Amino acid sequence: MAFxxxxxxxxxxxxxxxxxxxxxxxxxxxxxxxxxxFMRALAHQPEKPRSWVFAVAANIARDEARAAFRRRKHLVLISHEPSAAPAANDDVEEAMDHAEQEAEVKRALAMLTPRDREVLLLWDAGLSYPEIAEQTQLALGAVGTTLARARQRVVEAHDSMEGQRAEHRANARS
Amino acid sequence: MPNIARTHVPEAELHAYCDGELSPSQRVEIAEHLLGCLICRAQHAEVAELRARVTTLLAIASPRQIGRRVVPPARRPRRASRMMIAAAVAIIGGGAWLLVPPSDGERRPTQLATSLGLVDFFRLGHGDADLAALRDRQLAMAMRTIAAPQVQAGRAAPQFLRPLLIGTGTEVDPVVTSEWTFATMDDALKAANGRLARVADIPVRLVRIHPSAAGGRPTFLIRQELADGRFVWVVEGLEGDVAPVEQLLQASGIAMSAATRTRPDYVGTGAQTTITVRMVRVVGYLPVDSLNVLAQKLVVR
Incomplete structure (x- = not known):
């Protein structure tokens, strides 16, 4: 098959x-x-390009994380790139709101085990169960179970944070 | 042999069902089970909701814009200067060594470039080294440009109520033979002397009429669509006429509500008067309980 x-x-x-x-x-x-x-994909012309690309992406991200850890430097969360036009107030608020929501999702994801998180992210990237199984070394039958657990946990983790936030607000008001 | 009396569907299997990761036969098996099992239907709805929530959450954790740093296509250069080559190397950075050797990649970059209208580059008489560097640069730019900037909010949440339809079976009216003819609702009402039963508040999608064997009022089959896209049929006809239809329905495995008798119709006058009783049933690929509830909503108009 042509690449x-x-x-x-x-x-x-x-x-x-x-x-x-x-x-x-x-x-x-x-x-x-x-x-x-994608540069690497071009060089390798893998047989199963889709799963290959995500396997390499996972490796690269892992190397990246290690390097970042060695540098003892956290990656910049907010882009340095100045936006083309000065943002209107709404945009700023929206961006802050988004950043806050995203931080919550990030923390919820961090509460999963690495394997659960990986399966969840691969699924969201559009990989099929067999592709996920191949990449994570899980048995095909275990993908559904893992994914079910990961979904449950990430939503629970997120909900608990929402609950805490609501509590803080209520405390602040009283 | 299929395990008919299976226990409830495991949760992981419902996830796989929602994800479309089961074989057709597994799908059918679960769909059939869901039709009859209230507990699993509730569980299925929960899984579907959970799945949708996860998709929403993950969509939040996405770059706000992907591919915004698109490098605009270069103007057609007269020749490749040293600076440009340096720039090309700088752009590709560490990735340059990963590129395909020219023998193998000869056509591909051109294809990429062609798709972007950049083919002129390759026709110019450059030295091999220049050309390779330029091609690399073009390729790097092409790769950035190919995917038009677009942000997708993750997978669209599928319609979860629809998978309950098994194949196309429910789209086809049950027990229909060539003797059944299509009719508009108006025609059907005329044939029924203005009194035709149907389930209130849900739209009628199709009407079929079957002539009466006794030469009386025809039998009607009215297809109505529920809010979730599933169909039910209201079968209405004279007692003697609907009996064979009901037998066929029973044999086909479709569920039927308990029969409702309409008020008797008096046809003719005086001694010639005959009393006819119409039977109405609601039929569908739904639990009988549901069909009985729908039958309570039958109206005659």
Whole structure:
């Protein structure tokens, strides 16, 4: 089968960026890493490009995390890139709101076991159960169970945070 | 042999069902089970909601914009300067060594570039080294440009109520033979002397009429669509006429509500008067309880 980089790029680029973003939490860095993933794909011309791309993305993200840890430096959360136009007040508020929501999701994801999180992120990236099984070394039958647990836990973790937030608000008011 | 009396569907299997990761036969098995099992239907709804929530949560944890740093296509250069090559190397950075050797990748970059209208680049007479560097740069840019900037909010939440339809079976009216003819609602009402039973408050999608064997009022089959897209049929006809229809329905495995008798119709006058009783049933691929509830909502108009 001919290797179709263009098609692969078109169909998976956004998913790869999102997948990486949820590991490095920096939009620019995620895109840089995604570029590298596709460069490598072009060099290797893998047989199963879709799963290959995510396997490499996972590896790159892992290396990235190790390097960041060595540098003892946290990755910048907020992009340095100045926005093209000065943002209106609404946008700023919306951005803050979004950042807050995102931080909650990030923390909820952090509360999962690495394996559960990986399966969840791979599923959201559009991989099928067999593809997820291959990449995570799980038995095919275990993917559904893992995914069920991961979904349950991430929502529970998120809900508990929401609950805490509501409590804080109530306390602040009284 | 299929396990008919299966216990409740395990949760993980419901996840796989919602994710579309089961084989067709497994799907059918679960769909059938869901039709008859209230507990699993509730569980299925919970899984579906959980799944949708996770998708929403993950969509929040996404870059606000993907592919915003698109490098605009370069203007057609007269020749490749050293600076440009340096720029190309700088752009590709560490990725340059990963590119395909020219023999293998000869056509691909051109394809990419062609798709972007950048083919002119490759026709110019550059030295091999220049060309390779330029091609690399073009490729790097092409790769950034191919995917138009677009942010998707994750997977769209699928319609969970629809999978309960088994194949296309429910789209086809049950027990229909060539003797059944299509009719508009108006025609049907005319044939029924203005009195035709149907379930209140849900739209009628199709009406079929079957002539009466006794030469009386025809039998009607009215297809109505529930809010979730499933169909039910109201079968209405003279007692003697609906009996064979009901037998066929019973044999086909479709569920039927308890029969409702309408008030008798008096046809003719005086000694010629005959009393006819119409039977009405609600039929569908639903639990009988549900059909009986629907039958209580039958109205004659």
């Amino acid at each position: 179709d980089l263009e098609g692969l790029y078109r169909t998976t680029y956004d998913s790869v960026v999102r997948f990486l973003y949820r590991k490095v939490w920096d939009a620019d860095r995620a895109e840089d890493l995604a570029q590298e993933v």
